[in-house]
Amino acid sequence: MIDLTADAEALAPRLLGCLLRQDEVVLRLTEVEAYSGRDDLAAHAAIGPRPRTRALFAGPGILYCYLSHGIHICGNIVCGLPGRGSAVLLRAGEVVAGLEIARERRPGVPDVALARGPGNLGRVMGWTLADSGARLGQDGPVLASGEPPSGIASGPRVGVSVAHQRPWRFWIPGDPTVSAYRRSPRVVTDDRAW
DNA sequence: AACAAGATTAACT
DNA sequence: GTTAATCTTGTTT
Structure with a gap:
């Protein structure tokens, strides 16, 4: 099984x-x-617990959903120690079962492209804000190991300026099925090294 | 009370 | 490349 008490930065590549x-x-992720927690300025956890971010601080193995731009439901798997606010945003996946339902959605x-991009992924999974706080393997989705990926690439986060x-x-x-990278319009630092 | 911004997407020109 | 869609939260008046 997957150790969800690891911090997001360590867990994220293992979820692929x-x-x-x-x-x-x-979905095959x-x-x-990775969003590291309170010390990660780009994370929703950075401002501390709020009604909306309650699930983020509820401990590992929780699904945290949020509404993006009033339209899209994006889902995270909360990880790390309880109260840390660490989570991994699910950005894209391949639909390997339930194709008919995914196509209907x-x-x-x-x-x-069914689950390419975090908003689209949430749509295919049928998530709403009410799914935030669901527990993996119980009232939430079930996570299981799969075939290890052929390779892993990494780079800066999408749409994040810090x-x-x-x-x-x-x-x-x-x-x-991987989404296109779009740099945040607000990034000031030179990132050509990537 | 009003406003701006946002871990986005799809449809434009 | 630009923009509309839509709504919650945090910030400012």
Whole structure:
């Protein structure tokens, strides 16, 4: 099994290739991002516990969902020690079961793009804000080990303007379900080294 | 009470 | 490359 008490930075690459099942839909994770906790300025945990971020501090093995831009539900797997606020954002995956339902939830979208991008992934899994706080393997999705990925790539997080020098986004290189990288419009530091 | 920004996406030009 | 869609939260008046 997977040790969810590890910090997000250590856990994130290990989640690649893992299987996440929500009801009939099973995803093979191909892209994730680590959010380290209160000391991570880009993390929702940085401001400390709030009603909205309650699930983030509830301890490892919790699903934390948030609403992005009023439209998209994005999901994280909370990890690390309770109260740390560490979590891994699920950015993309390959639908390996429940294709019919996934297609119904995203009509007209090619299979390979069904769960490409965090908002799309949440849509395919059928998540809403009410799923925030669900416990993995109980009232939430089930996480299981899968075939280890052929390789792991890393780089700066998508849409994040701080801590940009740290490679906290991990993906399976060459996988067609991985989302395109879009730099935050606010990044000031020179990141050409990446 | 009003406002701006956001771990985004898809549809434009 | 630009922009609309939509809503919650934190910040400012």
